[in-house]
Amino acid sequence: MSSASLKRLAVAVVAAAGAFALAMPTASATPARDNVKDKAEVIGKGKEKEKTVPVRLLSINDLHGNLEPPTGSSGRIADETGTVVDGVGGAAYLATYVKQYKNKDTVLVAAGDLIGASPLLSAAYHDEPTVEFLDMLGLSTSSAGNHEFDEGYTELKRIMKGGCHPVDGCSPAGKWKGSKFDFIAANVLDKKNKHALAPFYLEKINGEKVAFIGLVTATTPSIVTASGIAGLKFTEEVAAANRTSKFLAKRGVKAQVVLVHEGDQVTPNQSPDACPVVPGLGSRIANGLDAEVDLVISGHSHQAYICKVNDPKGNPRVFTQGSSFGRVLTQIDFQIDKNTGDIVRSSVVADNHVVRRTVTPDAQTVAFIDLWKSRTSAVANKPIGRITADMPNTASASGEVPLGNLIADAQLEGTKTGGNAQIALMNPGGIRAGLTYAGSSAGEGDGVVTYGEAFTVQPFNNLMQVVTLTGAQLKLLLEQQWVGGPNNQAFTKILQPSSNFTYTYSTSAAWGTKVSNIKIDGQPVTDAQTIRVAANNFLVGGGDAFAAFTSGTDLWSGPLDIDAFAAYLGAHSPVAPPVANHITVIP
Structure with missing residues (x-):
């Protein structure tokens, strides 16, 4: 499918209300970027004879604007041996890890709460510094989290689309240009039962389409200030995702990944690559999603795990989460069958990398953080x-x-x-x-x-x-x-x-x-x-x-x-x- 066809598919979401039990977004609710990004297919000698193509996903969740290294218990995590280690997390170190594990087949995604409940360095300017950092990292998309609504739906749209804050005005960096990525959520509706955010994001990797379906916890109304979600409805996650999954499948998009801001708890101090989880809302969603969904990347519970759950047809699929505050970077590698366009489940390999501060911090990110620290130092110190x-x-x-x-x-x-x-x-x-x-x-x-x-x-x-x-x-x-x-x-x-x-x-x-x-x-x-x-x-x-x-x-x-x-x-x-x-x- 060509880039133009992919864009037509994204736009078709707007007009496809009849394909869903709930109406799809209006044109004004659909991001101007059409929610599609193409990666050029690299075809070398003999490439056309290959039956599969590789894809690598890198994911984060629950960053909460932690640009500086988190302190105390927030800067600790159990490593792969189950030993609790200090000195983990921080944007400059996360950037080093992303650059280390990123290759030409990579898409960086997230599972919500990237902003909100943030330290002053980010919050002083309504999390614009964190969003700019994520743009520097090359984030493609993220599910919305409950904290993305802390300052309200209108403010979330401003973060994505741009413009100065209506009360505090422009930051020292000047007029905010908006994010290069969009927050997505298939289960958030406005007063007209239209999607308040785009329900999915499409990316073409090595010639194959991968869809990312966004979900935010349906408990959001009970954990966010009422003014932050005024006029919005948060519907049950599985039903919303499955409607979107079927819509995509009917249009030939078989490789599907769910980014869900809901997760489970784990046994304290277990390896970030370990399973099982304590079954909860995250497992309920991961098990209930349509069999077309191949991977589930979760957030919200601030835990780290690599699990497998069975889909409704009994086939296993990977279910992950990457802790919080930039302490873990999740890597997921898989192959896509070129004949079917679907993810080969048996090829999926996932790994949670603990972001240790023993690596050299990314110089560009260090300079960026130092700039914002200088802009907030008088108040912060x-x-x-x-x-x-x-x-x-x-x-x-x-x-x-x-x-x-x-x-x-x-x-x-x-x-x-x-x-x-x-x-x-x-x-x-x-x-x-x-x-x-x-x-x-x-x-x-x-x-x-x-x-x-x-x-x-x-x-x-x-x-x-x-x-x-x-x-x-x-x-x-x-x-x-x-x-x-x-x-x-x-x-x-x-x-x-x-x-x-x-x-x-x-x-x-x-x-x-x-x-x-x-x-x-x-x-x-x-x-x-x-x-x-x-x-x-x-x-x-x-x-x-x-x-x-x-x-x-x-x-x-x-x-x-x-x-x-x-x-x-x-x-x-x-x-x-x-x-x-x-x-x-x-x-």
Whole structure:
């Protein structure tokens, strides 16, 4: 099929509403690049006699704008022997690995959350630096992740199409030109039931067509602020992918790869090339996809694995994920049969490469990062407080994270005046990194916390809010931390309490009866009393399946969470790590 024919196929998606149960994108929703990229076929002597052609995929996921090397636990991972190693990840080292493993048959793809929840270096300019870095790497396409919607659908379109930010204006680099790649998602629809993003991307490699079908977790509405996904619908992943797969197959596109921002958990400290996974939402999708789909590249759970699952016809296909923060580069090699245009499943070989910082960092990327560091240094390196010891993002046996308790205390203090808050609760997923006592290369000194470090801990710029809950509603909210309730909590999520709030939970009790002995300032909470509860707007909107928050009344909005955190550190320095004794666990 010629390049022109491929482009006609992509455009045909727009007009093919009758081929799907749900309408395909309108012309305005289809990226201007027609979602097609051709690679010139290289034909040498005797090439026409070969029955297969090689393809190499390199993939990443969940970069989250980590241009600089991630620190603490975010910069560690188990290697191929299962040994946890330090000093992994970072854009300059990832670029070296990409260039090392890239050949003429290579396509670089991703499985979402490349931007959003990013350190200040990227977030200060709405992740434009990270997207520019990905363009430098040669990224062809990525599924959307839930964090791509953190600043809203309109902002995601700006990132792809270009233009200056409507509020903050242009970055020091000038007018944003837009990305050279597009985010894709077959299961995201707008108000008119049209695809909000292109459902797939086509690339021609050595004369053969490969389709990449994008999916984002259907749980996105429960884990993204409501304003970020206003007007969008996130449909069940397998059905959306299978409709797209059938559409492609009918038009002769047999080599199909799914990029899905959903994944599974693994046994701690297993090799990144190991399997099995703990079966979850990722496995459900990987097993359920149409038999035409040959490979499944996943993300979201920040794990590393190389697995095989059976498709609906019982044939094995590879199912992978490459950790997060640029710590792993996934390599997948396979052959495409020139007669059928399909991937030869038996030829598929996958490998997860740990991105170690023992290699020479890519010079172009180093210079690029240094440029953006100079543009953000004045803000990033500003001292805002001091700590007396490391505060890692690590949970105690009860689920408490001392840093989470500290953040909750800061949020309580920042919402007492005006909001009349009595307690504060922080979602654990919003704590993106720890605080390290040792000074950084910026030279701020041991124990000093800079604004950039605090922002890395809390990068979402969520608004602090306060609502009134009854004691009974508060107990229900705490019960919603565990799997088993009507809100379909995917896994246990222990909210981080402010220091004046205590309770007990039973590990063996049935859902609905797990929580007892709730106290505020040492006084028992009754079902009928009213309590002013502070949390970020993500939680107050029912995020992370904490639906009880949406029953709150007398909503009050206050400062940004990062501002409350910075103010608290400044007012109480030096701050010692809180003792994780607010939650008592009984059998």
